[in-house]
Amino acid sequence: MVVTDSLNTAISGMGCCCAAGSDSISAWDRLWQSDIPSPCPPPFASGHPQPVFLVPGPLIFSSRLPSLDPENYNRTILLTLHATLEAMAMAGINPATLATKRVGIALGTTVRCHFHDDDYYLAWKEGKSLNQDAMRRFLNENLATAIQDILQSQGPTTVITNACASGTDAIGLGRSWLRQDLCDLVICGGADELSRLAFHGFASLLLTSDAPCTPFAQDRSGLNLGEGAGVLLLEKESQICKRERAPLGWLRGYGASSDGYHPTAPHPEGRGLQQAIKAAMAEAGGAASDIALINGHGTGTQANDLAETTALAQLGFSNTPLISTKGATGHTLGAAGGIEAVFTLRALQEGRTFGTIGCLSPDQSLPFQPTIQKERIELEGRIGLSHSLAFGGGNAALILEAAP
Amino acid sequence: MTVAVLATSSLRLADMVIPDHLARDLRRAEEFIQLAVVVSQQALAAAPQVDGHRTGIYLGTAFGPMECNFSVLDDLVMKEPISPTLFSHSVFNAASGYIARISKIYGPALTMTSYGWPFFRALQSGWQAIKERSLDHALVLQVETYSTLLHHARTAMLPGTSCPWPAGATAWLLSHNGPCLLDYISVLEEPCAPEARLARQETWQQTEACHPLAAAEELTALIARHHFPQKWQAEAAYGTVELKLSQGEA
Numbered sequence: 001m002v003v004t005d006s007l008n009t010a011i012s013g014m015g016c017c018c019a020a021g022s023d024s025i026s027a028w029d030r031l032w033q034s035d036i037p038s039p040c041p042p043p044f045a046s047g048h049p050q051p052v053f054l055v056p057g058p059l060i061f062s063s064r065l066p067s068l069d070p071e072n073y074n075r076t077i078l079l080t081l082h083a084t085l086e087a088m089a090m091a092g093i094n095p096a097t098l099a100t101k102r103v104g105i106a107l108g109t110t111v112r113c114h115f116h117d118d119d120y121y122l123a124w125k126e127g128k129s130l131n132q133d134a135m136r137r138f139l140n141e142n143l144a145t146a147i148q149d150i151l152q153s154q155g156p157t158t159v160i161t162n163a164c165a166s167g168t169d170a171i172g173l174g175r176s177w178l179r180q181d182l183c184d185l186v187i188c189g190g191a192d193e194l195s196r197l198a199f200h201g202f203a204s205l206l207l208t209s210d211a212p213c214t215p216f217a218q219d220r221s222g223l224n225l226g227e228g229a230g231v232l233l234l235e236k237e238s239q240i241c242k243r244e245r246a247p248l249g250w251l252r253g254y255g256a257s258s259d260g261y262h263p264t265a266p267h268p269e270g271r272g273l274q275q276a277i278k279a280a281m282a283e284a285g286g287a288a289s290d291i292a293l294i295n296g297h298g299t300g301t302q303a304n305d306l307a308e309t310t311a312l313a314q315l316g317f318s319n320t321p322l323i324s325t326k327g328a329t330g331h332t333l334g335a336a337g338g339i340e341a342v343f344t345l346r347a348l349q350e351g352r353t354f355g356t357i358g359c360l361s362p363d364q365s366l367p368f369q370p371t372i373q374k375e376r377i378e379l380e381g382r383i384g385l386s387h388s389l390a391f392g393g394g395n396a397a398l399i400l401e402a403a404p
Numbered sequence: 405m406t407v408a409v410l411a412t413s414s415l416r417l418a419d420m421v422i423p424d425h426l427a428r429d430l431r432r433a434e435e436f437i438q439l440a441v442v443v444s445q446q447a448l449a450a451a452p453q454v455d456g457h458r459t460g461i462y463l464g465t466a467f468g469p470m471e472c473n474f475s476v477l478d479d480l481v482m483k484e485p486i487s488p489t490l491f492s493h494s495v496f497n498a499a500s501g502y503i504a505r506i507s508k509i510y511g512p513a514l515t516m517t518s519y520g521w522p523f524f525r526a527l528q529s530g531w532q533a534i535k536e537r538s539l540d541h542a543l544v545l546q547v548e549t550y551s552t553l554l555h556h557a558r559t560a561m562l563p564g565t566s567c568p569w570p571a572g573a574t575a576w577l578l579s580h581n582g583p584c585l586l587d588y589i590s591v592l593e594e595p596c597a598p599e600a601r602l603a604r605q606e607t608w609q610q611t612e613a614c615h616p617l618a619a620a621e622e623l624t625a626l627i628a629r630h631h632f633p634q635k636w637q638a639e640a641a642y643g644t645v646e647l648k649l650s651q652g653e654a
Contacts, residue, residue: 161496
């Protein structure tokens with residue numbers, strides 16, 4: 001693969017929290033050891049039986065941000081912060097030093113751009129006197145600005161609300177900020193907590209499964225929702241070297257596209273996904289044969305899995321391992337692209353991958369066959385593809401390379 | 405590479421007329437989506453030959469389709485079945501999906517949310533895409549429809565405020581050539597008090613404004629009058645925006 005990015009966008013740290021684990025290393029190791037988390041009933045009253053994936057255990061910040069009072073923040077902000085602090089520790093960056101850097105914060109979310117206070121909303125509908133603290137909190141909870149405020153950093157911020165591709169697109173946008181020299185360091189990725197509204201909305205679309213999801217499988221019957229966050233730290237490689245550190249890897253390419261086809265369903269042949277992957281590959285200067293691992297969107301819905309595998313087959317991929325990790329995390333919406341970028345880089349670092357969680361018997365009619373759950377594969381290279389598809393017809397793809 | 409503003413359009417919801425050719429496509433769409441599509445079509449009319457695969461959509465918004473979101477919440481709190489159409493329209497990027505489908509735009513589509521400078525953050529991303537030659541055209545928008553709840557909260561939090569927040573949308577079509585060159589853009593956003601995000605006290609060129617679409621509308625009006633300020637700067641509690649414009653090729 002020919003590196004065409006003159007700025008050499010390097011990845012100095014990564015972090016994630018999801019149902020598989022509260023940090024990137026333990027989550028990946030757990031899945032490698034076939035310790036698959038089980039989904040659980042949603043933590044709110046619902047007439048729908050669909051299970052969900054939740055992050056295990058409490059999120060603890062006391063050792064890293066002793067002055068932080070978690071009670072002041074919503075769960076999506078805390079999930080993001082948790083993943084960000086893991087990434088910063090990995091990169092050797094003390095949060096207290098951020099004030100001396102230009103820090104870009106590009107984060108994707110779907111759930112937390114909506115106003116969510118049911119009590120406030122019901123009181124307002126009933127014409128009751130309202131305490132405006134709920135509205136004040138809402139106005140303080142733009143995810144990127146809230147993280148900037150907690151870290152006391154300065155630099156460009158934005159929230160990408162591209163539904164299920166938000167996290168992937170946020171990473172692509174963060175990279176463009178580095179190219180423009182708008183910042184020295186970018187915190188990018190995505191996060192979403194489990195939302196009652198999204199849970200019922202997906203159920204209304206008949207996209208959720210009553211059982212643990214089985215991406216790419218013969219018996220797949222829909223997705224499970226989940227919560228989590230996944231964050232990459234991007235820097236110019238020269239800056240990482242100044243700290244006498246080595247990059248974890250590089251973001252070699254990013255591509256995005258629109259299907260222009262349907263409000264919620266993907267184009268049946270993954271037309272837009274093909275365009276996004278081609279754009280990312282062109283930027284990276286590579287071909288399908290350079291890709292050692294594909295971490296797919298793999299939600300477990302009939303339409304997604306067919307569109308995605310059709311796109312991969314038509315792009316000329318043949319024997320590249322294709323996995324989905326949503327059987328261990330659920331579909332974490334705005335977080336998915338961030339978490340899956342982290343898992344992709346982790347697998348490329350290890351030089352090996354587990355198979356698609358939940359896929360025991362693949363759907364033989366899919367044009368491109370996935371790696372099934374029990375398989376363990378030694379990767380033939382250090383470059384991988386992670387991509388996302390979204391409501392609204394959005395598609396985004398990242399080409400990641402692990403350092404040797 | 406130069407970046408030019410090829411066409412602009414601003415539209416208030418109160419003045420919106422859905423053209424006949426869009427009526428069928430927009431029959432089930434919410435106002436947020438309708439505004440986004442209609443204003444986009446107006447801007448795109450200046451360039452009927454755009455290559456959809458080389459065109460991107462960059463939509464900024466402060467509040468997104470908030471009323472639609474509350475309609476979904478209504479169903480939920482009343483324990484009614486949620487309308488799948490309404491739910492899919494409450495997702496912020498539904499509008500850019502509609503634009504892509506109706507206008508046959510197949511490039512990247514980014515929806516960005518910011519309480520500070522949503523139009524300018526989107527504009528900066530579109531500007532960069534044209535500058536890097538990764539696209540030939542970039543459709544940049546801000547769309548705001550607010551909600552009754554938000555208006556009530558604003559009145560309660562800012563007693564005595566009299567500035568209306570009209571729902572509307574602004575769209576710019578960027579390209580390599582056009583009558584106005586966008587030579588530079590800088591967007592700085594900062595944390596601030598929540599009340600300041602509702603007060604919207606923005607100042608530019610001795611002018612003050614107080615609603616989220618004001619800055620985008622003001623610049624659109626300047627460009628329509630062929631007035632291209634060499635330096636245009638807006639300041640507010642939530643940050644600063646700076647643009648440099650110049651005369652391009654008509």
